[in-house]
Amino acid sequence: MSKIVLAYSGGLDTSVAVAWLKEKFGAEVITVTVDVGQKEDFKEIEERAYKAGASKHYLIDAKEEFVNKYIKPAIIANALYEEVYPLGTALARPLIGEKVIEVARKEGADAVAHGATSKGNDQVRFEAAFKALAPEIKIIAPIRMWGMNRKEEYEFAKKKGIPISAESKKYSIDENLWSRSIEGGELEDPWQEPPEEAFEWTVPPEKAPEEPAYLTITFEKGVPVALNGKRMELIEIIDTLNKLAGQHGYGRVDHMENRVVGLKSREVYEAPAALTIINSKKDLEKLVLNKREYRIKRMLDSYWADLVYDGLWFDPIRVALDNMLSELSENVNGDVKVKLYKGSLRVVGRRSPNAIYDKAISSYESEWFPSDEMARGFIDAWLMDSVVSFRKRYLK
């Protein structure tokens, strides 16, 4: 092994990993930090990488790519794992993996490394990218290999002169444009309410403004394109909604989650923009999709979320589903009016040039009504199979 490219977050684990990889493999270690919207001081991260022994550091701004290649299909798929988690981390991992491989190719590295543990989902997601894109490059997972516990890790860091942030972190955090995930500490007790200090993007509902906020979100082909009539880039819409909905205390998720490795874990998330966008769009879809489109889309939406959560971003079926779901979103155009108030979001109106709903047909006050005989015709045929089998089974 002569050159190893490491996905570098700047935290303790990956910093220790730099030094450990150098020592263990006698290799040059190149660090790659991918900016997917996490609120970090990237200058400081770079310095930390060099202090830990990196021979070279890359900072790659992948925010646009994250939004266009990962978040957009997630929006189209209404991606909520197990009905609640918008998949922020699960979406960023394949992208980070891709960038690490790009650097590895450019640098002629013979191995790539990541800082995930042997209990989590992220190891699967990183390695899926590595394996799919560069089967010839070796994969190293230092945290799974070194066998140090937290205390030993601190000592190793001290010995190697790696700066440790003063405040011992209470939670394990992962953050990007689409969601902030919080785990560990007292959150591991599912009965314990998450304390306010766990949250950063959302205010406590009790401290949200007294006035509700009304907001109109405009969608084109299933993707938001404007807020209150003002067209914006998707990244700007996400930023704006993360702030706005977060200020109204909306966007918290508290979840008992099935991991891909066979474990359950308690996960807490903040995702104001993601939840605002997806919940609005799901409502709009009810106006423009017919009954069968709606049911098929919900089923495939849910399959998509499972797939991406489970580290299968690179499975060809994901690409096929993206295309199917995009096609089913061709008519998801229109406006959704939402009301944000003290921790809740309610959709209060929706309209679309592609609405299937037709007041003239549906209204009880309209002229058109099927005749009694027609109604009987429908009911007869609709129920016949049920009724015949019910009688056969249960009457006498």
Place this chain on the structure above:
Amino acid sequence: MSKIVLAYSGGLDTSVAVAWLKEKFGAEVITVTVDVGQKEDFKEIEERAYKAGASKHYLIDAKEEFVNKYIKPAIIANALYEEVYPLGTALARPLIGEKVIEVARKEGADAVAHGATSKGNDQVRFEAAFKALAPEIKIIAPIRMWGMNRKEEYEFAKKKGIPISAESKKYSIDENLWSRSIEGGELEDPWQEPPEEAFEWTVPPEKAPEEPAYLTITFEKGVPVALNGKRMELIEIIDTLNKLAGQHGYGRVDHMENRVVGLKSREVYEAPAALTIINSKKDLEKLVLNKREYRIKRMLDSYWADLVYDGLWFDPIRVALDNMLSELSENVNGDVKVKLYKGSLRVVGRRSPNAIYDKAISSYESEWFPSDEMARGFIDAWLMDSVVSFRKRYLK
């Protein structure tokens, strides 16, 4: 036709139906009002029935039966049609149908009648009960037959001396223990926010108490049995939660809905208890069901809701699903802690003697970790099929 038994709500339509049936068929009309928890003056309803020409009136208190035979399985199935509507009306119709048939049998009637129109779901639900339980009894749907518009109906009522309530009703309402549905009027415009006057069970979130309410709901086999540690009958739990959650502004639903007859309609609901119970239980299920049980249950839950919404209560598959879902609920025991605040409900804790979650296994601070090689073994096998097909398709 000599005797017709009519499902009688006491409203204008069914009152006119009494007189119309008498005149049209020269038959005796017996009215049946089934108490499924609607807030009505049943004395007044009885009087109205007689004034309209009924020869006999039945008031049947079916609240207990409604709770035990209809609401309980709906809770077990987390029944939310198209993810949002708890099916109050859809659940009550088969029961009302059953009671009407019981009276018809007792009275030796040769026909039964209902007040549903030819555009709605309820005609299907009523007639399913009639057809399944009493194939030999004729079904009459006066509203579908008479061809009167609202104005002509008023005139007919006046001519027949049927009392018309002074206030012309703005909305069409249906109410029972499990939900209150509101449709018609300006609600038929999906872009229009439902006005406050549409709601009765829930206060506007802005007027809800400043203090959040914490509440612990205890479930046994998927059914709530206690609130804040106090055991109660299910009916009492429902009553309490309708009031409590309603006071906190929680329980409103605004929905573009696919009816069984091929139409979309805009429906507004209030269902504080139903939504509190179902959303709490769905969270608890995530603690006690394994991944496969969870996914199968969600799929069957959703099928159950479609079935019941679509008027197929009497289909033998519903009975089979009830049993399956009950079995999957054997371990759904434990407490859920929820926080109600100004229109929102958040689950903030859950615990169960049957939890599958095991902190000792899942914690990143625990002793147990799979080795690096074991992790690689899982990842290899988990991804092999995806990665091999990805490479085959997309890498050169």
Place this chain on the structure above:
Amino acid sequence: MSKIVLAYSGGLDTSVAVAWLKEKFGAEVITVTVDVGQKEDFKEIEERAYKAGASKHYLIDAKEEFVNKYIKPAIIANALYEEVYPLGTALARPLIGEKVIEVARKEGADAVAHGATSKGNDQVRFEAAFKALAPEIKIIAPIRMWGMNRKEEYEFAKKKGIPISAESKKYSIDENLWSRSIEGGELEDPWQEPPEEAFEWTVPPEKAPEEPAYLTITFEKGVPVALNGKRMELIEIIDTLNKLAGQHGYGRVDHMENRVVGLKSREVYEAPAALTIINSKKDLEKLVLNKREYRIKRMLDSYWADLVYDGLWFDPIRVALDNMLSELSENVNGDVKVKLYKGSLRVVGRRSPNAIYDKAISSYESEWFPSDEMARGFIDAWLMDSVVSFRKRYLK
């Protein structure tokens, strides 16, 4: 009503319909016979139309269109309703409907008519085409209206000078390139074995050649393009296989079927080419699709068949599914070797440039094996959720 365009098969029902429509509506009746591969004397059909009173007759050769727009997507979807019926009639009806509308438009007709009864699927399929494509044109279904029984129909025909074929037909037959369906007569008793006289396309297996036939079918993107290495048009492949497989006694289906109108019926079919093609391709798909693609495709395949059977060809979801299934068929390239022998077809070999199968990986004699520890890593994670929940429920 001045001009009615009738979908005309040339049989008794539609011949009587010509005269009945003329008499009933005082309208000009234009007949349209669509050639979708049925073995008929179209000259004779034309003569019969004029004898019955048609003012004009159209014979439209739609075989190419049938193959390319209808059969091809059915092949891609492996379309077998309830696992067995290749949907010949269900596929032809929307096309015939479309042609009738084209003629109606050209002729400026104000109504279209079809010869289906009120108990079958075909009325739904015809009218779906009419309603979707020409909402402004009136639909007439004479057989559902006239109230004649078979005997009265014969008398009406005689009175109107409509020629009746001497042999009273034992069965009701519908035939096209893709399948021949046989119903009625003693077949209505599901316990009764279909007699040999019911079959025309297939020899009794007992009379098939003593020598098995080996055949190689080549597929490109899920569609057959060659037989035994010889490239042919799809229509020629279908013709050849109908003959070849039929001669070997292969292609009979005997089916208790759920109709869209709530009835069960016993249907018998012959479809040698359809079954040969679909069963071969399903085998090939197992070589080239990965596990997830396979499962999703089977689920959507089956949904597609239900949809088309149920008369929903024009539902936008069908178009979306066609595209999804086509995309999933991009890699369905290769050869399938089948053996036809005395009523049976067995796939005995398959190969593909896009195979996912890799002997070097799968062979028990290959070099590559996961280590014991890797195997344990997979098994642990794969089973953990199951085993933990099993123990929790059933041990102690």
Place this chain on the structure above:
Amino acid sequence: MSKIVLAYSGGLDTSVAVAWLKEKFGAEVITVTVDVGQKEDFKEIEERAYKAGASKHYLIDAKEEFVNKYIKPAIIANALYEEVYPLGTALARPLIGEKVIEVARKEGADAVAHGATSKGNDQVRFEAAFKALAPEIKIIAPIRMWGMNRKEEYEFAKKKGIPISAESKKYSIDENLWSRSIEGGELEDPWQEPPEEAFEWTVPPEKAPEEPAYLTITFEKGVPVALNGKRMELIEIIDTLNKLAGQHGYGRVDHMENRVVGLKSREVYEAPAALTIINSKKDLEKLVLNKREYRIKRMLDSYWADLVYDGLWFDPIRVALDNMLSELSENVNGDVKVKLYKGSLRVVGRRSPNAIYDKAISSYESEWFPSDEMARGFIDAWLMDSVVSFRKRYLK
């Protein structure tokens, strides 16, 4: 390690495993052979076990248990993995695992062992049983550990005095009452037709009798109870059908299969009884289940097969599915008439006291027909959603 209980087939691998385990762990090795219907000389197997160094040998006749606890639910679930494989081996493994644990408990062993490799499904199935039933007992997989290739294994066997059967086995075989699986050798080339020598239970169709065999199978609650009217135990029915259908050349399966470990493999099977029973019953179900029961059952059937194939017999969801599928089989009573002839099976008749089919309703010659207006009522409502969305999207 002082005592190891080994699942012992009597083949080379498990014989070498006896000696290897003794040497490696210095432990006493107890062999357990479970009779699940494989045609073997169990006396000889016992001798081989002792020669290889076993301290004790158990032969457990589990045929009845195999039939009643494993095959019966598989019949009820119509279990065919990926539509074709009746799961013989997958069903026997959990049972063998259970028996090994019983012996281990009785003998106070501290470990159990199996002879499966790291590439196959069986390791997962064995270890699922071990882990679910006896979490405290250690699991050893000698074949995954020893790192010998075939040649080294032979040498080790010779050195240890383990008898090697003269004929080097061409294929890897696993056999029990429900199926015989054949893999390896030239079968690893999917294009290669399986040679006749691979088959033992089925004659080549060309050599099957000239006369077809007609057979009536009687089912009660989804389980066969009689052949040609003669009641028999299920095990006897299976034996009889394996012989009878096998003699007619029926029961061969040739399959590209997705293994649980991420590989595809080519598998060949013989399963005359399994395929006869399941294909007959699937036909009967179409007579007695209504449309929804049929669709739900097929979906759950297929899920059940995946589950059991994937080694998840002990997942609680399997138990829940068994109960659901049993309930859906309550009415699967009646007779199926099949015709076996030169490699093919055709169902030619079915009848049931619980049939939903009603000739009087379905017949085109019956009195009952919906009126034209009723038919239009059904068609309107059935198609409205499709037609409205089709027009909205594609017209104008």
